[in-house]
Amino acid sequence: MKIPTIGFGKITVGDTEFGAWLQKFPSKGEGKGTGKPTKFKFDFAKARKEGIKRIEDEFGGVNENVANSKAILNPRDIRFMQSTVSNKTGDYTVLNNAKTFSQDPSKIFELPPIRVWQDGKGNIWTLDHRRLAAARLAGIKEIPVQWVSKDEVYKDAWKFTTKVDGKSVVLKIGDGSTQVIK
Known part of the structure; x- marks a missing residue:
């Protein structure tokens, strides 16, 4: 699955079902999620x-x-x-x-x-x-x-x-x- 580019004005990962699922796992930027689901707040x-x-x-x-x-x-x-x-x-x-x-x-x-x-x-x-x-x-x-x-x-x-x-x-x-x- 190709992951879209992240950025305002473009398709974002969050605009896809995969992105919505992925947002449950926060990251500190090291490329590894914590494994702990979090609630996304718009x-x-x-x-x-x-x-x-x-x-x-x-x-x-x-x-x-x-x-x-x-x-x-x-x-x-x-x-x-x-x-x-x-x-x-x-x-x-x-x-x-x-x-x-x-x-x-x-x-x-x-x-x-x-x-x-x-x-x-x-x-x-x-x-x-x-x-x-x-x-x-x-x-x-x-x-x-x-x-x-x-x-x-x-x-x-x-x-x-x-x-x-x-x-x-x-x-x-x-x-x-x-x-x-x-």
Whole structure:
């Protein structure tokens, strides 16, 4: 198994199942783990700060001219902030939602609109990745959206982990397999 390069803005060992397992064994840099599992603690404040910096530096910040309004958009016009999403959340899965939406596209309108924002370059991004992923898999052409404020975007900036400018997301199916959604 090839181990990815470690570093922000690149695929990291922690982004893989092997990396998640490996993080249980801390090291002091000598190349030997202690053999004692530790609980990994995600640093939301640090990730949020890094996400805000990327939004500002790479994408020109948040355009607030459209905030707090609703619209209908094509899911293909909306980018993913996250690099991965889990298939299952509570009682729902992305794959089952996609199946439902493909059988009856109007079902997407029975749910709350997905929250979106626009960056300074004109790109549209989501804060609700699973529903966007399901809509794309289903081939839906229209989805209800709610434009959000800069404050709401920055609150969720810790999610800004995309390494492909949000053009796709990796769906973690749960049995170790994945699917890229474009």
